[in-house]
Amino acid sequence: MDMKEFTYLIALQEEGSISKAAERLYMAQSSLSQFLQQFESDLGTKLFVRTSKGIHPTYSGGCFIEHARQLLLQYQRAKNELWDNEHMNAGRVVFGISSFRGLRMLPKILKSFYAKFPKVRVDVVEEHSMHLEELLIAGKLDLAVIAMPAAKLKSEVDFLKDDEVLIVANKDHPVMKSVKPIEDTSNFWVNIEDTARYEFIMSGHNTILGSLSRQLFSEKGIKYYAEHNNISAAMSVSMAREGLGLAFTYQSCAEPYDNVRYLRIGRRGVFVELGLAYPSGEYHMKAAEELEKTIREIYRQDRLV
Numbered sequence: 001m002d003m004k005e006f007t008y009l010i011a012l013q014e015e016g017s018i019s020k021a022a023e024r025l026y027m028a029q030s031s032l033s034q035f036l037q038q039f040e041s042d043l044g045t046k047l048f049v050r051t052s053k054g055i056h057p058t059y060s061g062g063c064f065i066e067h068a069r070q071l072l073l074q075y076q077r078a079k080n081e082l083w084d085n086e087h088m089n090a091g092r093v094v095f096g097i098s099s100f101r102g103l104r105m106l107p108k109i110l111k112s113f114y115a116k117f118p119k120v121r122v123d124v125v126e127e128h129s130m131h132l133e134e135l136l137i138a139g140k141l142d143l144a145v146i147a148m149p150a151a152k153l154k155s156e157v158d159f160l161k162d163d164e165v166l167i168v169a170n171k172d173h174p175v176m177k178s179v180k181p182i183e184d185t186s187n188f189w190v191n192i193e194d195t196a197r198y199e200f201i202m203s204g205h206n207t208i209l210g211s212l213s214r215q216l217f218s219e220k221g222i223k224y225y226a227e228h229n230n231i232s233a234a235m236s237v238s239m240a241r242e243g244l245g246l247a248f249t250y251q252s253c254a255e256p257y258d259n260v261r262y263l264r265i266g267r268r269g270v271f272v273e274l275g276l277a278y279p280s281g282e283y284h285m286k287a288a289e290e291l292e293k294t295i296r297e298i299y300r301q302d303r304l305v
Contacts, residue, residue, distance in 0.1 A: 096144030189264035
């Protein structure tokens with residue numbers, strides 16, 4: 001048995017399908033099916049139950065695969081320490097960030113990091129903050145950017161920056177008649193009450209941005225109108241950019257366009273705290289700590305568009 005076989009078993013469990021696991025592993029479905037049959041034959045017991053809807057582990061199979069998962073994690077940690085001792089001439093960092101937040105910031109982070117450490121690989125996991133916390137707790141990430149306060153992590157989370165929540169509007173949207181200039185800048189702010197008469201394009205309730213944006217209206221006791229209530233943050237911004245409604249975004253996600261205005265909410269603005277989180281109680285590999293330094297540097301340079 002080798003570590004590659006453990007990887008196969010974990011993929012089969014997580015995908016719940018031989019065909020999907022084979023696609024994820026970049027191998028033929030027939031080869032993976034043959035591996036599983038031979039592996040179960042060698043063990044003398046079934047690890048998975050086959051059904052018309054896919055596969056799922058037996059109770060004993062689930063226990064076995066969890067042991068395999070822990071062995072893989074220990075093996076990866078051992079390699080991390082080895083790479084650290086070799087002065088980062090190789091290595092791999094598993095880094096988590098939300099798709100929306102990473103859209104603008106991640107390419108800058110990776111470009112800067114690879115310029116300093118070209119032999120270290122960064123594997124990116126795109127998930128929302130709450131799921132990233134779960135992955136950190138499970139030891140599946142080496143570092144992640146998450147929204148604070150953390151729901152489940154009790155330690156290993158350090159403040160990164162205050163990220164401003166902004167309203168996205170086309171420059172010709174009628175809401176622009178209600179905006180006011182931010183002193184000493186070319187930007188504007190608007191009262192949330194003055195936006196409620198216009199249509200919004202809202203992210204899902206299960207996202208930080210979707211939940212927070214609805215809370216802004218609820219706290220003021222005012223209703224908002226939205227034909228679209230479960231649009232991804234990136235798509236909602238794209239629609240607002242074309243004047244199809246107003247949307248919410250983060251300052252760190254805001255890209256400059258000639259036809260777009262990013263509006264501060266109220267005179268003082270609305271902010272969420274971002275944090276950098278490590279897996280609790282685990283060894284912090286040097287490559288992850290160097291990636292943290294790069295992330296802080298890039299976010300520090302970032303300014304309101």
